[in-house]
Amino acid sequence: LDIPTNDRDPYTIHYSDHSEGEVQGTAKTLKVDLVIGADGANSRVAKAIDAGDYNYAIAFQERIRLPDHLMAYYEDLAEMYVGDDVSPDFYAWVFPKYDHVAVGTGTMKPNQARIKQLQAGIRARAAKRLEGGEIIKVEAHPIPEHPRPRRVRGRVALVGDAAGTVTKSSGEGIYFAAKSARMCAETIVETSNNGAIIPTEADLKLYLKRWDKKYGMTYKVLDILQTVFYRSDATREAFVEMCADRDVQKLTFDSYLYKTVVPANPLVQMKITAKTIGSMLRGHALAP
Ligand SMILES: Cc1cc2nc3c(=O)[nH]c(=O)nc-3n(C[C@H](O)[C@H](O)[C@H](O)COP(=O)(O)OP(=O)(O)OC[C@H]3O[C@@H](n4cnc5c(N)ncnc54)[C@H](O)[C@@H]3O)c2cc1C
Incomplete structure (x- = not known):
């Protein structure tokens, strides 16, 4: 991302075009008035605007296909496990995902090295219910624990994991990623007068103001809950x-x-x- 030195010139995005299905991709550029960084926890856009770091948890998850008679148990329930053996500061889970289950755990950065051991912990706790299951996918990824210090800079706004919108305690990120993107987009439509003028940094910050007003208290309460109860x-x-x-x-x-x-x-x-x-x-x- 090339950042202009004034508030009128466009941003230039460098990207690989894979639209023809080729592995290599074709290097291309695109000039734009605004950038929305929706590129997840390892956001390149956040780096480009020096948005600052956040604390993060690391989550590990195995997707497991269960024999039918065991899958039936998870038809309308999800399991949350707590204890030092599965996570010293978060929780572990068995969540149904349509035709299989996701079995995983999360922990804060200092305990990252123990993640495999904690995963073994949840596998052991749920062993009876996972018997005969087949691992179809393994995932490991950071989960932001706080918003980044700078979520809007110039005409660049961050949303979702790139901004750090996951809630504490529940670790819920999907809804808040989509919702923050929607709120950001709505603010852009509104302040650009439906595309007639280019919004400014102050206009984009209106999205943050609205976001913090709507969810600030929710984040605070869930943060306190995690600190008090997961200790x-x-x-x-x-x-x-x-x-x-x-x-x-x-x-x-x-x-x-x-x-x-x-x-x-x-x-x-x-x-x-x-x-x-x-x-x-x-x-x-x-x-x-
Ligand atoms: C193991 C695990 C389990 C989770 N379980 C839950 C759950 O049960 N419920 C829940 O609500 N949340 C859960 N979360 C959190 C949730 O997954 C995230 O908060 C959510 O996916 C964030 O959405 P996003 O669109 O901001 O980022 P992402 O989902 O990370 O999407 C970012 C996208 O940008 C793309 N991208 C990144 N960089 C570039 C680049 N340079 N060029 C082009 N594309 C790029 C990536 O490929 C990706 O597709 C879980 C997270 C983990 C790690």
């Missing part, structure tokens, strides 16, 4: 115990569904707070 086996016991509570279930379910931290009424909120404290105390007694 040790004792706090995880508390987390698991709390998830049995109907009010907590409603709160978290609504949050996942509507992508916002839905405030409960004050009475329910107080009950949840009391339960949290109780569970935290009991968790220390229950933890192995």
Whole structure:
């Protein structure tokens, strides 16, 4: 990406055109007024604009095709596993993916070297349910844990993993990648007056302002949840115990569904707070 030295000239993108299906590709260039970097956690666009680094977790996942009778178990449920054996600071999962399951785990950067051992941990925990399964794909990839310091620079905006829109606690990134791209595009359509003028850096930053206003609190709460509950086996016991509570279930379910931290009424909120404290105390007694 060649960046112009003023705010009028176009950006020049250098890319390989593979549209004819050839492996080699043809080197081409394209001049554009705006750039949206939607190129994932290892974003080249982010590097080009010196967007700054973020903390990231590393996730490892095996796609496993199960015999039919075992796949039936995952027809309408997904599994989340917690414990030091599967992740010291995140969770492990068995998620159904249409005709197979994804079995994986994630951990923060300092524990990266242990990722294979943690994967062995989740495989061991779910062993009975995965018996006779065939690995069809292995994936390992960073998951951003925070937004980049600079998500808009000049007439370049970052969206999705390139910007760092994955939520803590759940590690949900697909919805937020698509949503941030949509919000960015809508802001561009609006501030360009439907393409009549070229938006400025300030115009693109309007997308960030809207984003942070809509989701800032959700990110903050999920960040706190991860810090509090994923810290040790004792706090995880508390987390698991709390998830049995109907009010907590409603709160978290609504949050996942509507992508916002839905405030409960004050009475329910107080009950949840009391339960949290109780569970935290009991968790220390229950933890192995
Ligand atoms: C193992 C694992 C499991 C996950 N599970 C879930 C889950 O269950 N639910 C969930 O919501 N999220 C999950 N996530 C997170 C989710 O995958 C990401 O947050 C999401 O895919 C981000 O979308 P994106 O479009 O921003 O980036 P990406 O999906 O990474 O897409 C970026 C695209 O840009 C392309 N690209 C990159 N550089 C270039 C270049 N120089 N030139 C041309 N093309 C380029 C890449 O090939 C890629 O296609 C998981 C992540 C991992 C690693």
